[in-house]
Amino acid sequence: MSTIDAPLIGVLALQGDVREHLAALTEAGAQACTVRRPSELTQVDGIVIPGGESTTMSKLLGVLDLFDPLRERLAAGLPAYGSCAGMIMLASTILDTRPDARHLDALDITVRRNAFGRQVESFETDLEFAGITDRSGATPMRAVFIRAPWVESIAPEVEVLARVPDGPAQGRIVAVRQGSVLATSFHPEVTGDRRVHGYFVDMVRTRR
Template identity: 45%
Template sequence: MAVGVLALQGSYNEHIAALRRIGVKGIEIRKPEQLRGVDSLIIPGGESTTMAKLAELHNLFPALREFVGSGKPVWGTCAGLIFLANKAIGQKTGGQDLIGGLDCTVHRNFFGSQLQSFEMELSVPKLAEKEGGTSTCRGVFIRAPAILEVGPNVEVIADCPVSSDQLKVAIPASDGQQEREFTNNRVIVAIKQGNLLATAFHPELTSDSRWHRYFLGMVEEAKEEATPSAVMVKYDLYGDGNDRAKKPHDLPIFE
C-alpha cells in the first residue's frame, strides 16, 4: 500500500516517517498528475495560506477537489483540516481557496498564536474501539484550528475543553441565519465524514500510530467496496505489545 502526502509545505516528512514506521510507503505529491498514482491522500499541517498559494501556483486545486469528490480517502491534519472544510473563518485578509468536502465550520486560528501552542490528552473512545490501545491520545496543537460546527452526517471523534480566557468567536451569517456567537465550553478537534478524516492536531508528531492505522483502515474499506473480491491486509496495532519499542524512530517525536 502507498499513501500520497501533499508535499508543498509543512509536516509532510513527519507523516511519511509515521507511515514508514508501520510499513507503508508515503509518496510526495506536488503536481496534479501525481494524484493519479495514489488511492489516498494526507494533507499535512503547516501554514494554510502559504500552502494555498503554492497549491494555486501548481494548479492543484481542481485535481484535489476531483480527488476528494471521487470518494478516495483523504486525511487533513491542522492546515489540512482547514483545506477540507466547506467553511473557514478567521482567515487572513483576502482569504484563501479551500478544497471543501467536509460539512463543517472551522476557525483557522482558534487557539491563538504560535506561543499558545499546547499538548493535551484527548478522550478518543471511538479510536480505541477501532484500533485498540488506551481510550486517550496525545494531541499536539500548534497554532491550531478548531471545528465550531458540523453537519448531521459528520461523526465527531474527539473534542476538547475551551479555556475560560478563550475569546468568544463570532460565526458569520449564512443561509439566511444571523451572525451568532460561539459560546460552547468545548470545541471539536477530530471528525470523519464518509471518505474524509480531519484532525486539528498533529498525530504525526507522536509515537501513537493509531491515527495512521485508522486512516489505512479507511483506505482498505474503500478498496474493498471497489473490489469486493480483493484480499485486504489487516493490521494489529501493537503486535506482541511492544512493536513501537522495536521500531526506531527516524524523526524526532513527542512521547
C-alpha cells in the first residue's frame, strides 16, 4: 500500500532500463513496481516511461490494452516521468517518426526523434538542471544521451529545466516539465545520480 512518504510509482515494463528505474525510484524513497496490465496501472500514484524504441512501445501498449487506459490516466493528472523514448511517447508532436506511431499527448512539446543519434551521436555531458543543480552546494548533473531526442519547441505552459551547455547541440532543450509531467532526453537511471528520480518522487508526493 502506498503512503504519502512512499508513493507507489510504476515503471512501464515494455522496453528499456526497467530494473534501473525501479532501483532508482526505491533509492529515492518511493515504492516501485512494474506495470504491464491495466489493473496494475490503476494502483499506481505515478508512472515512469523508460527508454526504448518509441514506435515499438506504442504498438506494445496497444497489444497489452494499455494505450487508452494510460492516456486517460495521464489526462486525468497522473504524474509521469519519461526518459529518452519516454519523452517521445509523452509528447504532443513528434518529428522524424513513422506515420503509424501513436503518442500520449501529455506534454505540449515538439520533439525530434533520434536527434542526437543522427546528428551528434551518443555522448555524455555535465549540465545544469533547474530545481536540482541550482540548490545550495549542488553539483552539475552528468547526463548520458543514447540516440536521444531533443525538444524543438514548447508551449508557454512548459518549463525548460535543462539545455545542452556546449558542443554541436549547444542550447538544445533536454529536460522539461508541464504540471505533473516530467521528461528528459537523457538516462539518469544509468549514472547512479538519483536526483532526477528524487525530483519526480517529490512531484508525486505533492500531487497526492
